[in-house]
Amino acid sequence: MKSLVCIAALVVACLCAGAQTQGTAPSTAQSATAAPLIPLDENGKKAKALVEQAIQALGGQTYLTIRDREQQGRGYSFHHGRPSGTGAVFWSFWEFPDKERVEVTKQRDIAEVYVGNKGYEITYKGPRPIEQKDLDDYLRRRRFSLETVLRTWVNDPSVAFLYEGNAIAAQHPSLRVTLINAQNEAVTLYLDSETHLPVKKTFEWRDPVDRQKNLEEEIYENYRAVQGIMAPYNVTRYFNGDMAGERFFNSVSINQGLDQTMFDPNSGYKPKDVDKR
Numbered sequence: 001m002k003s004l005v006c007i008a009a010l011v012v013a014c015l016c017a018g019a020q021t022q023g024t025a026p027s028t029a030q031s032a033t034a035a036p037l038i039p040l041d042e043n044g045k046k047a048k049a050l051v052e053q054a055i056q057a058l059g060g061q062t063y064l065t066i067r068d069r070e071q072q073g074r075g076y077s078f079h080h081g082r083p084s085g086t087g088a089v090f091w092s093f094w095e096f097p098d099k100e101r102v103e104v105t106k107q108r109d110i111a112e113v114y115v116g117n118k119g120y121e122i123t124y125k126g127p128r129p130i131e132q133k134d135l136d137d138y139l140r141r142r143r144f145s146l147e148t149v150l151r152t153w154v155n156d157p158s159v160a161f162l163y164e165g166n167a168i169a170a171q172h173p174s175l176r177v178t179l180i181n182a183q184n185e186a187v188t189l190y191l192d193s194e195t196h197l198p199v200k201k202t203f204e205w206r207d208p209v210d211r212q213k214n215l216e217e218e219i220y221e222n223y224r225a226v227q228g229i230m231a232p233y234n235v236t237r238y239f240n241g242d243m244a245g246e247r248f249f250n251s252v253s254i255n256q257g258l259d260q261t262m263f264d265p266n267s268g269y270k271p272k273d274v275d276k277r
Helices: 002-018 042-058 132-143 146-151
Strands: 068-079 088-095 099-104 110-115 118-123 126-129 160-169 172-180 186-192 198-206 213-226 229-239 242-254
Touching (some): 042 186, 118 132, 146 186, 146 198, 160 186, 172 198, 213 242
Antiparallel strands (some): 068 088, 068 242, 088 099, 172 186, 198 213, 213 229, 229 242
16 A cells, blocks of 8 residues: 555656646736846847747647646656666646645545645545645646646746756757746756657756755656647656656546546545446
8 A cells, every 4th residue: 555655655756747827817828028137148038939939849729728637657666776666557637826636556545635835645545735845846847847838937037037048958969058037946948859749857956854855857758639729648757866766658638528526535426437347
């Protein structure tokens, strides 16, 4: 049981690449051309143009206005770069801007639910709050998620854009762009030179206890067309250079409408399609 809960946590840690910043209004995702607070220089203009090009490659307005998403696949966890199990099937459900549910096991009887800035682990014993450190990790990854960057940071007039030239990311020739917000937080995107799709995202944060910097990276591969957007079907996460999690999706769908009771930890929600074996 404990190992499955850990796998659920690691799957969620990866999945918040597709989550949003809490409290972001839908209107903030309508345009990627907000006027900068400080006029961009030529370097900044090129950087922002590359990011807008990536948004168009992902699906443009269809991508920017995704309301909800369902994903099913298999996730694997790693400890110091070594596999820590045989992996687990999972189902994930996300709704803009700040709701997410991840279920694991064929019976889908272990879940993690996040609503706003709260998180819950649900097992046969019922719901209980996520431990604060794990919740802080989740909220941090959500704040720096790819969609948060492309749907909110890009529209923030206080965000600075920096073009940093050519790079190789996940064996792809790429163009490197860094965005820096008013809190001096930075996210670096590596955009495929040919397809313009994001292939890698990195950010750093300082541990509040030991004051050491940590580097988090995500690799996006195997893009496929899904209902007017391009979705990566393989996502790998690294922590300080070591592989930390890997996901392989079997299916992805958007804007299907989700049962709101799945986001209420006390609702007793039960998935309809469950393997009874």
